[in-house]
Amino acid sequence: MSDFRALRAKIAAIEAGARPDSESLPFGAAAIDDCLPGGGLPLGRWHEVGGAGLEVETAAAPTAFTALLVTPLARRGEVVWVLRRDDLCAAGLLGLGFPPERLIQVCARDEAEALSVMEDALATVGVSAVVGEVEACDLTAGRRLQLACEKRGSTGFLIRRRPYGGTARRAATGSAAATRWRVASAPSEPPVGEFGLGPPRFAVELERCRGGRTGAWLLEAPQAFSEAYNLEMTDVAHPLRLVANLGDRQLAPAQPFRHVA
């Protein structure tokens, strides 16, 4: 097993070429981190996030999920969000724990422009992450994004979205993304004895992962929309918490436990 690991590391080093050792951002849950190369969400790469059904148009759950993934990166630098349709609400991202003062929004006129703005922003000093809303990204565009990511080590997130509806242009073929996620909202569970909605939950499927394995999990953002999140932004814990492994449907304990990265 250890030989296998060493071999894998060797291949990774060859693939990386002159690129410095890439960092990763662990979720803090072994079930997820073991599937990802390097024990966490690889930084300096780009990731694809999508939804199903009407989410292809509204992209609500992918947006919330991406905002939660980007939140730890927003502490390191600015986040550029490239939109096609101007309906992103900064106050809503704040509710998820994302600092809106670190957010620069750009509204592109078409898809090609969105991709080129993403590329430009990824290669800029002081930008730690770039989120773009694009319907599909072919291999060439994906490779260009990857090169831009490698320039400064910033991380890209591509939300697959068809903002104005219509029929799909084409099925996404191959992809240069490091990971591909499919996100859907899942019913929330308020703590025992409380009314209303619980912290938002997401049914997340890791569809594709370079140098890793796929998986499906139920994640929760325990601090979102709670009174406490702004008082002590926990710098250590990932804003997403693993609730259950969707493979075996094991339910999480009723009391949330804290993971430390």
Add this chain to the structure above:
Amino acid sequence: MRAVRRLSAVSLEAARLGLRVGQKATDALALVPDLATAEAEPDADADALTALADWCVRFSPAVAVDAPDGLFLDVTGVDHLWGGEAALLADFRRRLSANGLPFRCAIADTPGAAWALAHFAEDGAIAPPGGQAALLAPLPPAALRLETQTWAQVERLGIRQVGQLMSIPRGPFARRFGRAAMSRLDQALGREREALTFRRPPNPWFARLAFAEPISAPEDMARVTADVAARLCARLETEGQGARRFEVCFHRVDGKVLPLQVGLALPGRDPVRIAKLFAPKLETVDPGFGIEVVTLTGDAVEPISGRQARLDKAREATLAEGLAPLIDRLTNRLGEDRVWRAAPAESHVPELAQRRARPLEKPDAAKSNEARPWDRETPRPARLFRRPEPLEAVMAITPDDPPSQFRWRGQTHRIRRAEGPERIGEEWWKGQIEDVHTGHVRDYYRVEDEAGARFWLFRAGLYGDPRTPPKWWLHGLFG
């Protein structure tokens, strides 16, 4: 009372035939039966005058429009570019004649004297510095831009020349003709300053390049843009200033002016960077038969600390090196309204609760009394629709319960959990007092359907109030 058609302008030929401005059209036709008339178009005249004022920028950055048919050019300190006032005026006359415009012009120390000479003296008169009094003396009193009433009184007293007016002692003059006339005389003689409204305020940050041969090749235009930028930036650098906005104007041979603008997020003076920002826009410029002059102006000029910036904190360095050029590239490519940073605004209405701030605006520098923190208490959706979308088939237990079921975009959603209401009233102080009504409220609910999708919907209006029947809307998605 019936409207009387009068002549508002006459050509030189018509004037020779004895027609004059203000004459009744019927009288004129009686005098000259085959008179050709056209409807007066004051708006088009004003537009043409404005265009002419813009064209005159090639002679001086300070041009004031003197409606309905005059222009003032402040040529102070620009005549040396032509080698003297006479040469400047000659070039001006040559170019205007080439455009086929009838005109009269004069140069004098004061706008008042120049106006008088242009209207009543020999065409193209140049008053030597301080010598306008002698030239004005033989002119009729109308040359002083007097009001009709004053003018009539002056004429009635038998005063036929400005010189006679000048010899009247100031006290009796002011008593007899009023302070306004006194002030007109003083303005003409330079004893009183006259404020002109320049079309553009004179901009000291101005650079100009003229070419012996008109240019039109795209690469030449790129090169001269870089050259003129280098010229202006050298001046900015020596004075320790930087500009936020740059405008380059290409003056075509046929008199058209083609401006291009770029803006910077932070004041700057790097000629290479500025030329690069202009480069993609140059292809939109149609050089026509060639471009003979290019001018560059810098606006919003403010002191910048120059080379010291690098010794600052690390964050400042990254701002100047990375983020600011990125913002510049994006705003100049996409437009200023397409790159922004959201900032909280003073409003309870969700769609008005945030405004678009400039991306690099410091939150504390932006009007500190208006700066307010984000509202962290109330949940807001990640996607907020610009226009709320109507919900159909809403089933709700009246009056204050969230719906138990609704249909949106053809799909029925059963509500499993709900929170609310959060009541948001209208901003009654913004509208008419008659329109204010207690029923203009929105009750917002945060709901979750059986599949887990989370919605932000509201009921507008109240149950049991016939004037505001309740209606349900979807305003955002939490995801």
